[in-house]
Amino acid sequence: MQYGYTTIEELLEDETFINYCQGNNEKDTRYWKDYISQSPWNKSLVEEAVNRYHLLFSVLSNADLEEQVNKLKGKIESSESATVISISRSPSRGKSLLLKYAAAAVVIIAIASWFFYRLDNKVVPPAEKPGYVSNPGEKKIFQFPDGTQVTMNAGSDITLAANFGQKTREVYLQGEAFFDVQHNKDVPFIVHTSDMDIRAVGTAFNVRSYNGDKHTETVLVRGLVEVTLTKDNNKKLLLHPDEKISWGSGDLAGRPAAGYTTVKTITGDEHIIKPVKKMDDGSIREVAWVENNLVIDDEPFEEIAPQLSRWYGVSIEFKSDAVKNYHFTATFKKEKIEQVLDILKSSKPFNYHKDGPQSITIY
Numbered sequence: 001m002q003y004g005y006t007t008i009e010e011l012l013e014d015e016t017f018i019n020y021c022q023g024n025n026e027k028d029t030r031y032w033k034d035y036i037s038q039s040p041w042n043k044s045l046v047e048e049a050v051n052r053y054h055l056l057f058s059v060l061s062n063a064d065l066e067e068q069v070n071k072l073k074g075k076i077e078s079s080e081s082a083t084v085i086s087i088s089r090s091p092s093r094g095k096s097l098l099l100k101y102a103a104a105a106v107v108i109i110a111i112a113s114w115f116f117y118r119l120d121n122k123v124v125p126p127a128e129k130p131g132y133v134s135n136p137g138e139k140k141i142f143q144f145p146d147g148t149q150v151t152m153n154a155g156s157d158i159t160l161a162a163n164f165g166q167k168t169r170e171v172y173l174q175g176e177a178f179f180d181v182q183h184n185k186d187v188p189f190i191v192h193t194s195d196m197d198i199r200a201v202g203t204a205f206n207v208r209s210y211n212g213d214k215h216t217e218t219v220l221v222r223g224l225v226e227v228t229l230t231k232d233n234n235k236k237l238l239l240h241p242d243e244k245i246s247w248g249s250g251d252l253a254g255r256p257a258a259g260y261t262t263v264k265t266i267t268g269d270e271h272i273i274k275p276v277k278k279m280d281d282g283s284i285r286e287v288a289w290v291e292n293n294l295v296i297d298d299e300p301f302e303e304i305a306p307q308l309s310r311w312y313g314v315s316i317e318f319k320s321d322a323v324k325n326y327h328f329t330a331t332f333k334k335e336k337i338e339q340v341l342d343i344l345k346s347s348k349p350f351n352y353h354k355d356g357p358q359s360i361t362i363y
Contacts, residue, residue: 011049021053023167132158134175137313139292144169147182148189151290155210155310176208178290181223195247197228205239206287212306215248219276219286237273244286246272279331294332294340301326301344301362312337319363323350 011017019025020032036043134140140152156175169189181189183202191198193209195216203223209216220239229235277285288295302324305316318324326348341352352362
């Protein structure tokens, strides 16, 4: 077993690692699983390299990749200064010359500054642009190629993996979406977010994972899902109908009530499995948005504001810390933003004014 990998580019030079990323060679897959278990300090490097592989290579057809790499190969061989990675490691391990030069291309081209920003700050989909986008104030309903029905909340984006529907059906979510998954026991459906992965075969569930929110949440309506907490040593949990799991950075500490199961993680964060909340008509509060209901349940104004911003496509700024901490419980359906704020201010002392058609200040 070799432990000399120090960079992503070295991993991308290795043909067995590429086979591991593609999942098409049992021997190489077993080798890299053993490598990770016997070299845990390199686990994060391997995971990042896997993400980089899918982002860089899966979006290109083999023909397109080979054409571009052959062009680059000529440039590299004609200029010694262009060779920016070492390829002098032991010949005992198989390597793909094509991928070796493609790895060099990664460094030479440098991709673009925004590209690496996304690698470091959010879940990395295997494509440069989301396949489905909903703007603030907009909700979308559509169907994936496999027949899965999707309702996407405002301010969200979803990207399908390049190999969607082959061995797995993997999607990458930023925001909130409700998935009614088309059953296929041989092709699991997996939703990736910044904090957790949700794996299902045929089921219905809601996922909320907005950038800037304090926690990521999955709510199961029907079936069974396996949730992997990617930032908690890939801890796996099973979610049953009418249960939800929240994972955040201590913001839920000290708040579990009867029926909650709280597990403290080694990092000091918490994840909580608890029953969903039912409304008077028996529907689940956490997915009420699918039916165009904005439900607020004893939430601080500071956490309500981002929901209102996405729901109505406005920006909200607070001028009072005291007002931020006001708690509200209410349900809205078709009210305008001004009506919502007027209703809220009837129960708590605050004021607001519009600075423009899409800007509101609360004080």
